[in-house]
Amino acid sequence: MLEHRPALIELNKLKKYFPVKRGVNLKALEDVSLEIYEGEKFGVVGESGCGKSTLGRVILQLYRQTSGACVYHGKNIEEVAPKYIGKEIDKLLEYQQKADEYYKKSLELDKKVEALDEKIEALSDHGTKQEVAKRRKLTQERDKLAFQSKEHKKDASRQLREGSRTVGSLILSAKLPEIQKLYKDAYDATVHAGEYVKEYNRYHAEYAEAVTKGETPSAEVEKLMKEAEEKVKKYRDKALTCKAQALSMRRQDILPITERCLDEEYQRKLDHNYETGINLAKLTEKEMRSLRKDMQMIFQDPAASLDPRKTVGKAIEEVFEIHTDYGKEMRRESTMKLLEDVGLKREQYYSYPHQLSGGQKQRVGIARAIALNPKFVVLDESVSALDVSVQAQILQLLEELKEKQNLTYFFITHNLGVVKHFCDRVMVMYLGGVCELAESKELFRQPLHPYTKSLLKAVPRPTVRDNYEEETVLEGEVPSAINPPKGCTFHTRCSECMEICKKVKPTLQQVEDGRFVACHLYNKNK
Amino acid sequence: MVLLLLGMSFIVFASLYIAPGDPAQMVAGVAATEQDIEAVRISLGLDKPFLVQYGIYLKNLLTLDLGMSYTTRQPIIQEIAVRLPFTINLAVAAILIAIVIGIPLGILTALKRDTIVDNVLTTSSLFAISMPNFWLGTMLILLFSVKLGLLPSGGMTHFFWTATGFKQVILPAFALSTSTIASFMRIGRSAMLDVLQSDYIRTAKSKGLSQKVVIFVHALRNALIPLLTQLGTSFGGLLGGAIVTEQVFVVNGLGTYLINAINSRNYPVVQSTVLVIAAMFIIINLIVDIVYCLVDPRISLE
């Protein structure tokens, strides 16, 4: 059993469609669910058009998802206090009420069903034609009601589940109004704390600027800084107390809203639903912008993202200007330090992009991305355009930075060699879906999905072989994502295609510890 | 397209509606009494609410009834029908001159990049763009009609494909087209340079095709695409320019008609002329779009 590792990013049934024409969509991502662990190098491979770049951009919310959740665990809701949480807290009572209503409706329907059952029982099935007809009609009626009742039960559960995202099993409590109040207070306190964090940062920047300049910071600033810090602590404490108080009411005064409610197992399950991460999909643009400090991207073509008329130093400093309160000296000093961190010289602060080689430009791109100490970095073909010797240098740099700053990489590439030696886990994508997900070593030792196999076979290898022409090649090309094949999207090119593959889409299933495959060949329920 | 025309007609109609002066009074004449004016107002439908008036106006438009000219009491449509051909004649001649001179010059400067030819032509194009066409027109008249006596100094009675018409149109059309020639040349030059550096031109050269084939079969069509866009917008500029040029060369076209109408506050005429010019502009752009499809297969199939 693999140790349980904390996830940094959690995707749940993520979909991204790009409208092409009215009613026609390009299905770039289709139900992608996965977890990216903290501190890992997560690789994504696939051919062009498989959706790997789109996925990277959707995670960073550069494209908004069509549906699905994208949860970030690098910060918790106590630190960010996103607006959607406030709205959810307001809706708690509604969830509980609706669940109750749905369940009651379903119970009423159940009663009707019972009554009908008795009636049907009373009618013999060998009776007259009329009787038979009546019996059939009643049975139909009964089935319809039973179905409705079942749906209502599902609705009730759904309401409770929605509520449990915010408060866990407390959604079942009879004291929900009180709990709601506590959560609301905690939320408001968090919002206040956030305001003071901003204030603190401002004073701190002022303080640090003075220190960098070699001056003694003014006592006034220091005092304000301390005050802000205390306020933050005060509000944070308040939020914590409120939440603790609410949590102490767990497992008490539980309303029997549905029959399962008294079941401890179910309560635990609801507690498990409690979301601590931030659902990026629900954030406003402004909230996302401030979170973007944590989540950065490095592109394939470093030259394209650098303004040719701006010095390297200015290009990096810009990041500090936008996202921090740093003063001039502090910005310059941090930039120079960054340049050193990425293996450039301090003097290159004054260079223009055209004076740098491709590798050095990419180093500048990296410096810009890590400037704000992000936790999560998306690397979109970041080493693909570089020559091998430089590519190796950049990969080494990325490895060092990861260790030093505890980064998590989402490494998008078409180069399987690089993935194999750089990434911890690898996901193979085809036409917007996940084919296979495994530890890198395992995947390359024994690929399971037929697509992974043929992809690996096609990789050019730096060893001379004689039977080159007899090697098998994957025939044909990737079909259009506007109208992808039914069933398994790969079935049109798969050498092991079965009847079922043409009809049923395989789901991503765990076949071994940490190995996931979406292929009917490995379907245990076959 | 239809929407565009509709919007155009609305703007034109509304601007007339809010224009100062009472049309009824103008039609009725200075000596008219209150009752006369009121009678005229009712007969013209001017007493009805704005939208109803607009509706009537639109209905009339559909039957090509543009109303009466206040000054001549003639149906405007007839007056325009007499004058429009001359304006079109002038504009088309101008655009043809621009195509025939501008595009080849553009290609020439691109092929002879950074030589004396290129430098001289690109610099003179600057002059051509900045020269006002009424001034150039006057100069041309002075030189070719007054001094040399080669060409008529004004008037237009025939179309440009007849000998007389050609002589009549050459000076105004040239005066009108100088800035268009220059812009065609500059755009043609940069488009051609772009195309010549493209990968497919390298491919064509690597196939051992002759210089002529590379330029005329492979490069020219690609370079024409940005020129087409320019063609559509230039035509609008030419129509605007024609208004002034017609004055200089005493051509009885839409321009002269429009300016006279403005001077005499003949609103329905102004309104109709503007509408006709706008419609022509839209039609030209439609034609350009169609030509696009013919030239570029990527557009027709999308």
Add this chain to the structure above:
Amino acid sequence: MAEKVLSVKNLITAFRIDKKEYPVLRDISFDIYENETVCMVGESGCGKSVTTLSVMGLLPENAVVQQGEVELCGEVISGKSQKELNKVRGSKMGMIFQEPMTSLNPLLTIGHQLTEGLIRHKGMSKKEAYATAVEYLEKVGIANAESRMKQYPFQLSGGLRQRVMIAMVMSMQPKLLIADEPTTALDVTIQKQVLILLNKLKKTMNTGVLFITHDLGVVAEIADRVIVLYSGTKVEEGSAKQIFENNMHPYTQGLLAAVPNVDKDDFEIKAIPGTFPAITETIIGCRFHPRCPYATDRCRSEIPQAIEYEKGHFVACHKVEEENKC
């Protein structure tokens, strides 16, 4: 004995930058025979593309051939005018480029682009050219060749366009095919399809191929002989086996060590330290010495000459030379 298709002798090509001329190719010589694929590898800026353009006579305006001779099928073509070159370009040597997306004229049909060369060089009628074009489209594995003839490039995928390019060039039955990174822009599975196709065509048509790439994996799959270029100089040349299994030059070794190999398990990607020299940079001695772990004083002062280390295996390195003297 196979016939020599291309012979390049002591080629020096230079670029004019700010009125000064800087050599990009520093005395390059090599031969290509019939039915042979010679791969030229090296990093960007090493001069591999300039080599192809020098041979084709398609150098940009600011480049000049300062010295050297290019011989195609026994005929000296260097120094000829563009008009004379047009007679051999296409018919005796053809070229495929890296970018399939932009290498075909977007406004002309596939059919037009395929037949125009045939009509010009082979003196075919339109009908004959059409038939030949269709035949070659089928040869490169394009289904519905007839209907493809009427299509425009934008209607084809990248892989198909590259096949069309290949059909276009090969239909003229050139003696020499120059392929400049023809698969770099393609996905791996498509790349493999195209490589296999090129190999097959080379054999059946007895063509000599000059294949330019930076991908050592591709080299191993397609090359008979390999030339390793570094900053305009040929540092090593040998058969594919010699280069991959018995490489001698420190640069070749460094290059191979930097390629992440999918077949190896415990493999640490090793970078070559330092940066690739700009063409304007003056380096005395061996061009590679600033990055070479074995550099000696001799390397810093004297340009190494190529020695034949074993039959057909040339290395330009002082270290290799010295070690083999003893």
